[in-house]
Amino acid sequence: VQKKVEQRFQRLGKGKYGRVFKMARNPEPDEFVKTSQMTAIGIFIIGIIGFTILILATQVAPWIAEKLGI
Numbered sequence: 070v071q072k073k074v075e076q077r078f079q080r081l082g083k084g085k086y087g088r089v090f091k092m093a094r095n096p097e098p099d100e101f102v103k104t105s106q107m108t109a110i111g112i113f114i115i116g117i118i119g120f121t122i123l124i125l126a127t128q129v130a131p132w133i134a135e136k137l138g139i
Contacts, residue, residue: 096104
């Protein structure tokens with residue numbers, strides 16, 4: 070089992086993902102902060118859109134249906 074694991078890790082850098090792993094690097098602290106902020110803003114916007122749809126579906130749609138007599 071140990072040999073199989075070691076062989077797999079030795080081949081990891083030589084396959085189709087080898088170039089990606091060689092070019093990959095850890096982000097700088099400011100780059101990480103900016104990426105985290107943009108991700109948080111995106112999650113917040115998606116949440117606001119979902120909440121708006123929820124309010125429209127539960128409050129506004131029945132009110133419109135009642136006014137139209139449906």
